[in-house]
Amino acid sequence: MKLEKHLLSILESLHDAVIVIVKDSTIVFVNKAYSEQFQVPAKKIIGRKLKEIEGNSRILEVLKSGKSLINDCSYVHSLKKDVCANITPLIENGEMIGVVTIMKDITELTKVQDELTKYKRDLSDLQEQLDRRYFYKLESKSSVMQKAVQLSKQVADTDASVILYGESGTGKEIFANSIHEASKRNNKPYIAINIASIPDSLFESEMFGYEDGSFTGSRKGGKKGLLEMANGGTLLLDEIGEMSLNSQAKILRVIQERKFQKVGGTKLYPIDVRIICATHRNLKDMIKAGQFREDLYxxxxxxxxxxxxxxxxxxxxxFLSNTILNELCLKYSKHVRMSEEVLRIMEQYEWPGNVRELVNVLERMLVVCTKQFFEPENLPDYFCLDRHPSSINSNNSISPSIVSPLFTTKLDILIEKMEKEHIEFILKNTRNRTEAIQKLGISRKSFYTKLKKYQIE
Ligand SMILES: Nc1ncnc2c1ncn2[C@@H]1O[C@H](COP(=O)(O)OP(=O)(O)OP(=O)(O)O)[C@@H](O)[C@H]1O
Incomplete structure (x- = not known):
């Protein structure tokens, strides 16, 4: 077959539109597909100059530059169509004699693409609104906190293992819960457990449950463990640093194999749980001290x-005080507002118990407040502030005079007073007495002796 003889019929049989112009932009050829796609009969267009029909045509650019354009998308005004074209100069004996263009009508595709872009934008707006709803409690002006929230939003919809590091009361559980709510697991259970509150001897049965009749006194029919209860959802292992090495090995197996065994059984149960961990400890230091497994880490x-x-x-x-106060006002059916003076005093304080302490302080203030605005008097004694507003100097720092009670109290009385307040504070800011004893760093016996001495309930 002599190709040259059949070139015209080859061009005619193409499904893509073809248009050929010569050097002075006269259109010398359009194929059937061109006429059909753009509804322009060949006889109406052949012989006309393209520069008079479509002065800004990309074909004319190629005619001028001599450089091809591949997959070039543009809007053709005279056709009222979006097209995607391969525009190539025709070279004969090293000289450009015209341009050949093969193109496709992509008007519908562009429309669909525009709609898709619009839907994607709407979806991301909605996602942002949802994220804001899930993470609204964690709004912050601090860049470190904003970074933590941003990262949480990014990982929420994945199954990536997340570990939340932060001191007690910073809001680790709120983070974990927000991540769960923003994930596709949000219609399944969210279970948070504090490892410190489970004695090691009970860890296995609490976590994995037990089979029927696995030990004397066990519940008939066996018991579901926390892991099984969280199936499909999210499990927060709070205070993971408190887990014994033995329990760490068991949890590691579950994470690796995605299967677990109940106490007293041999059957392996498959499990699909997203595990989020939290700790206030430095796990790397614990690894060095042989207290935490490196592989689990x-x-x-x-x-x-x-x-x-x-x-x-x-x-x-x-912002935090106002949000928390609003919630507390609802709880107590009271209407009290923050005052600038109290806020300034609060800003001087170091908040060792973090947001949990702030919640407790505000609750205590709300209960005792009889006015519409908080006053310095409503603050707990351990703020040790002079009641006079002038105690905050112009630099916003506390002047020595404000610790006036410290100047008038005998040392032993002061120590007892501080000890009592500290124990009360720790008790309020921990989940149970075992944790309080740990935080206080005293023996159980000494703890109960002090409770009796200070008549703490
Ligand atoms: N951003 C916040 N807005 C409102 N309340 C908060 C916020 N962050 C924490 N809280 C409150 O502070 C208390 C402690 O929060 P959370 O239990 O999440 O802290 P945590 O870091 O998990 O503490 P721990 O390590 O002791 O378990 C809770 O009562 C919680 O509702």
Missing amino acids: YRINVVPIYIPPLRNRKEDLP
Whole structure:
């Protein structure tokens, strides 16, 4: 077959539109597909100059530059169509004699693409609104906190292992819960457990449950463990640093194999749980001290999120106090507002118990407040502030005079007073007495003796 003889019929049989112009832009050829796609009969267009029909045509650009355009998308005004074209100069004996263009009508595709872009934009707006709803409690002016929230939003819809690092009361559980709510697991259970509150001897049966008749006194029919209860959803292992090495090995097996065994059984149950861990401890130091398994650490430390202590984000105190106070006012059916003076005193304080302490302080203030605005008097004694507003000097720092009670109290009375307040504070800011004893660093016996001495309930 002599190709040259058949070139015209080859061009005619193409499904893509073809248009050929010569050097002075005269149109010398359009194929059948061109006429059909753009509804322009060949006889109406052949012999006319393209520069008079479509002065800004991309074909004319190629005619001028001599450089091809491949997959070039543009809008053709004279056709009222979006097209995608391959525009190539025709070269004969080293000289350009015209341009050949093969193109496709992509008007519908462009329309669909525009709609898709619009839907994508709407979807991301909606997602942002949803994210804001899930993470609204964690809004912050602090860049460290904003980074933590941003990272949480990014990982929420994945199954990546997240570990939340932060001091007690910084809001680790709120983070974990927000991540769960923003994930596709949000219609399944969210279960948070504090490892410190489970005695090691009960860890296995609490976590994995037990089979029927597995030990004397066990419940008939066996018992579901926390892991099974969280199936399909999210399990927060709070205070993972408190887990014994023995329990760490068991949890590691579950994470690796995605299967678990109940106490007293041999059957392996498949499990689909997203595990989020949280701790206030430095796990790397614990590994060095032989208290934490390195392999478990690398399993859970895929996305570490660091939550700053409240003292490092005091710029959030006004917003945080108001949000928490609003919730407390609803709870107590009271209407009390923050005052600038109280806020300034609060900003001087270091908040060792973080947001949990802030919630407790505000609750205590609300209960005792009889006015519409908080006053310095409503603050707990351990703020040790002079009641006079002038105690905050112009630099916003506390002048020595404000610790006036310290200047007038005998040392032993002062120590007892501080000890009592500290125990009360720890009790309020921990989940149970075992944790309080741990935090206080005293023996159980000494703890109960002090409770009796200070008549703490
Ligand atoms: N951003 C916040 N807005 C409102 N309340 C908050 C916020 N962050 C924390 N809280 C409150 O502070 C208390 C402690 O929060 P959370 O239990 O999440 O802290 P945590 O870091 O998990 O503490 P722990 O390590 O002791 O378990 C809770 O009562 C919680 O509702």
